[in-house]
Amino acid sequence: MKILGVIVMERYKKIISILIILFLMIIIGLRLSTNIIIDISWFKEVGYLKVYFIKLMSISLLFISLFFIFSIVYFIYSKLFLKNIISHIKIKNRTINMRFINLIAILLIVILSLQFSIDLWDDFLLFLNNESFNMVDPIFNKDISFYIFILPFIKIILSKLSLIIYFLCGISIVFYFLCEFIIREYCEEGIINYLKRNMYLFLVLSLIFLGVIYVFKGYDILYSKRGIVFGASYTDVNISLIFYKIIGVLCIAVSLILILTSLNKVKIRYSIIGGIILIGFIFSESVVSLFVQDLFVKANEYEYEKKYIDYNIDFTRRAFNIDSIKESTLNLKESIDLNNIEKYNELMSNLKINSYDANLQFFRATQVLRYYYTFPDLDTDRYVLDGKDTQVFLSVRELDQSKIDNSNWQSKHMYYTHGYGVVMNSVSEVNKEGQPNYLLKDLPQENLTNINLENPRVYFGEKTKDYAIVNTKYKEFDYPRGDINEEYSYTGNGGIKLNPFMRILFALKEGNIRFLTSSAITSDSKILINRNILDRVKKIAPFIMYDEDPYPVINEGRLFWIIDGYTTTNKFPFSEPFISKESSLNGINYIRNSIKVVVDAYNGNVDFYIIDENDPIIKVYDKIYKGLFKDFSSMPENIKEHMKYPQTIFNIQSDVLKKYHITDSRVFFSNEDLWDISRTRKTPDGEYILNEATYLTSVFPKKNEEELVLLEYFNARDKENMVSMFGVKMDKDNYGEMFLYKFPPQDVVFGINLFKNKYNQDPYISKEISLWDTKGSNVLYGDTLIFPIGESLLYLEPLYLKADGENSIPELKRIILYYNGKIVIGENLEDALNKVLYGVSSQNNSDTNILNDNSIKEAKKVFDMAISAQREGDWATYGENINKLGEILNSLQE
Numbered sequence: 001m002k003i004l005g006v007i008v009m010e011r012y013k014k015i016i017s018i019l020i021i022l023f024l025m026i027i028i029g030l031r032l033s034t035n036i037i038i039d040i041s042w043f044k045e046v047g048y049l050k051v052y053f054i055k056l057m058s059i060s061l062l063f064i065s066l067f068f069i070f071s072i073v074y075f076i077y078s079k080l081f082l083k084n085i086i087s088h089i090k091i092k093n094r095t096i097n098m099r100f101i102n103l104i105a106i107l108l109i110v111i112l113s114l115q116f117s118i119d120l121w122d123d124f125l126l127f128l129n130n131e132s133f134n135m136v137d138p139i140f141n142k143d144i145s146f147y148i149f150i151l152p153f154i155k156i157i158l159s160k161l162s163l164i165i166y167f168l169c170g171i172s173i174v175f176y177f178l179c180e181f182i183i184r185e186y187c188e189e190g191i192i193n194y195l196k197r198n199m200y201l202f203l204v205l206s207l208i209f210l211g212v213i214y215v216f217k218g219y220d221i222l223y224s225k226r227g228i229v230f231g232a233s234y235t236d237v238n239i240s241l242i243f244y245k246i247i248g249v250l251c252i253a254v255s256l257i258l259i260l261t262s263l264n265k266v267k268i269r270y271s272i273i274g275g276i277i278l279i280g281f282i283f284s285e286s287v288v289s290l291f292v293q294d295l296f297v298k299a300n301e302y303e304y305e306k307k308y309i310d311y312n313i314d315f316t317r318r319a320f321n322i323d324s325i326k327e328s329t330l331n332l333k334e335s336i337d338l339n340n341i342e343k344y345n346e347l348m349s350n351l352k353i354n355s356y357d358a359n360l361q362f363f364r365a366t367q368v369l370r371y372y373y374t375f376p377d378l379d380t381d382r383y384v385l386d387g388k389d390t391q392v393f394l395s396v397r398e399l400d401q402s403k404i405d406n407s408n409w410q411s412k413h414m415y416y417t418h419g420y421g422v423v424m425n426s427v428s429e430v431n432k433e434g435q436p437n438y439l440l441k442d443l444p445q446e447n448l449t450n451i452n453l454e455n456p457r458v459y460f461g462e463k464t465k466d467y468a469i470v471n472t473k474y475k476e477f478d479y480p481r482g483d484i485n486e487e488y489s490y491t492g493n494g495g496i497k498l499n500p501f502m503r504i505l506f507a508l509k510e511g512n513i514r515f516l517t518s519s520a521i522t523s524d525s526k527i528l529i530n531r532n533i534l535d536r537v538k539k540i541a542p543f544i545m546y547d548e549d550p551y552p553v554i555n556e557g558r559l560f561w562i563i564d565g566y567t568t569t570n571k572f573p574f575s576e577p578f579i580s581k582e583s584s585l586n587g588i589n590y591i592r593n594s595i596k597v598v599v600d601a602y603n604g605n606v607d608f609y610i611i612d613e614n615d616p617i618i619k620v621y622d623k624i625y626k627g628l629f630k631d632f633s634s635m636p637e638n639i640k641e642h643m644k645y646p647q648t649i650f651n652i653q654s655d656v657l658k659k660y661h662i663t664d665s666r667v668f669f670s671n672e673d674l675w676d677i678s679r680t681r682k683t684p685d686g687e688y689i690l691n692e693a694t695y696l697t698s699v700f701p702k703k704n705e706e707e708l709v710l711l712e713y714f715n716a717r718d719k720e721n722m723v724s725m726f727g728v729k730m731d732k733d734n735y736g737e738m739f740l741y742k743f744p745p746q747d748v749v750f751g752i753n754l755f756k757n758k759y760n761q762d763p764y765i766s767k768e769i770s771l772w773d774t775k776g777s778n779v780l781y782g783d784t785l786i787f788p789i790g791e792s793l794l795y796l797e798p799l800y801l802k803a804d805g806e807n808s809i810p811e812l813k814r815i816i817l818y819y820n821g822k823i824v825i826g827e828n829l830e831d832a833l834n835k836v837l838y839g840v841s842s843q844n845n846s847d848t849n850i851l852n853d854n855s856i857k858e859a860k861k862v863f864d865m866a867i868s869a870q871r872e873g874d875w876a877t878y879g880e881n882i883n884k885l886g887e888i889l890n891s892l893q894e
Helices: 001-046 049-087 098-128 144-182 192-224 234-262 268-319 340-343 354-364 408-416 500-510 533-540 617-622 649-662 667-669 752-760 763-772 829-838 854-872 875-891
Strands: 326-329 379-387 386-394 422-430 438-443 468-470 476-481 484-488 527-529 551-555 558-568 590-600 606-610 627-632 676-679 695-697 709-717 722-729 737-741 777-781 785-789 792-803 809-818 821-824
Touching: 001 049, 001 500, 001 533, 049 098, 049 144, 098 144, 098 617, 144 192, 144 617, 192 234, 192 379, 234 268, 234 527, 268 649, 268 667, 354 386, 379 551, 386 551, 386 695, 408 476, 422 551, 533 590, 533 606, 533 676, 558 617, 558 649, 590 617, 590 649, 617 627, 649 676, 649 709, 649 722, 709 785, 722 785, 752 763, 752 792, 752 809, 752 821, 763 777, 763 792, 763 809, 763 821, 809 829, 821 829
Parallel strands: 326 737, 606 627
Antiparallel strands: 379 386, 386 422, 422 438, 468 527, 476 484, 551 558, 558 590, 590 606, 676 709, 695 709, 709 722, 722 737, 777 792, 785 792, 792 809, 809 821
């Protein structure tokens, strides 16, 4: 019995050991597969599971294909070469074990296949689905698609295969030298000659690959930096390209000589001579190119490089989409036509006087309300308020989870789950203290507009980082109301159901046992992950470059986010790269704003819309990821009305335009007409910084409707006089229509800083600024605006006053205007407008709108009658009308 008991115990120990091992294997397997299973669940939740599997399937198919190909290559290599060598090398009368070598080879094949698959899958899909640009380069006459989609894949394949060939060639050389000089006594007779022939074979293959690489290297001249402009230069085309072709031919010739040498048909010295000649050509290419460039080309650079400069100008303008800009000349006149001005009455009453920085500071100072809220950003948009298009500033009140106690897991992830509300004000209105007039504000949300906002909750936003668990046993914090907190339960369709299996997975993923032990989680509970909207869209479509500044839209009673997506490349021939170390788009030389992404701030739904169907790159991605992108026509109309042309691409186009507004190669070569983006200052004694492009509602020449535009101003290089005004429209069917207003070269048009200097030299204005900018308070400049009114330019500068102190708020105190050579300062916009246009002040009668005053119209009528009488020679009537005009003007000044 005792023996039987021991046997049973031993069996139980084995069973327990097996169970423990199985349990550990299951845990390890789950841990390794956790991210994949959660990703699959999340992609299914957002409706893009097919997109996830396209990547997974592409990598898997490539891995299987490459593993099969590499295995065959190794099998042939092993049979024809490696096995024979190993069998002829004996150490202590024992051959090397091939099984061990085969195991190592299989492991290397698996690693190589997996690494190559991860590196190649996206280039492979682009290669298979390439789309024509309907545009060819002028050197090789190939469609641009060849350089964007096809050539990169070919070059990466060549580089990978050449590495393998060089590696095998290296093994052959090592074996040869080992058997020839180090372990000769262990090598059987005849192995040396065998190794020599194999070494020659791999040297031949290496040379053939080197020749092919040099043939494709010829295409790199389209991205050369040697000449005066980016892209192929005279020396590249006429020297380097010829050398590359010669080197390619020499590689083939030397490889043939090596074959003959291995067969003992020619002596080895011919191979050595051929190799020396090949190496000589490789090294002499750079020397000869430098010699020709410095001695001949630079002496007559324009004559040699003219056509290449033209190529660079043409391709750069196309790549950055600035070739479609509508250019016109603004001939400015310093005269006031009151009839013309009256057409702008509505615009004048809606000019943007609130400034970005001051407005955001005000929001953060007065509307955060609780320490755990934040306003990450401020955006501008337009809404129909009381039947009128109104430009507004708005910002979303988000929950800053970094300010929630990390130690209290339940509060952070189950109670404080979402932000709440929007703050909005008109860009053209302030109260008596110079502070913005709120249209949407406070908690609970106070809505002073006709905008429907029933559900202002923000579960997905710019600041949101961590996961949230909703529909638990307990309600969530909604917003504070006095001394109590309103609570809420999530009713949206976002989130992954936390069934027991998913609870285990998330416990493993987060390394937090509370997912399993928390009694608050029920069968109805869901977890919201990837809540940061930029991370969310990048996870779905990482091949698109996204704008870092999403903006909110109120639609259907709740909040949505719009994110701009860009297709880019750095492989567009002849196009000058955009260089900015501060930008994630540094180095690109082609860009299109092809995508608008709409994210539901409550449900987390993500929709991708193609807005540029002419972009070949987005066409390729649309073919690869069928069902990911939607047609622009399917975007809700209310969302379309709020689309804005993004500052990111506009700033890039502005930067390119500084030089590439020039289309004449001679002017371009001599740098005669370079521009700079205007500079500005934020304080009277502040440093000069680049002016930031401004969203502005205005009426532009030859247009009768107000429209939202994005504006930037250019000065002559190293000067402060303005030479042009660059803008882009975005309302209705005009979205993306770019325009460039140039000023006649003989005119001196004030840039931003000349305007600032002008009013700082005005005795009255400079005195006012000096009095305010004293100890205890600081003067801040707002957003400087310059735009056409009639046949002149109107300059506007808001002046803010901010008291010293960390929590002080900037307040708008004065408006400076400059129009037709006249500069004025007013207590408000109406006062400044009346001064600059009519020479009168409304400071003591702010309720009277002088622009629409009947007396002004009567004055104009009497003036016209006087002029008419003068032309007819009726001097009596002329005198009467002049007297009446004087009486009207006197009454206005009283």
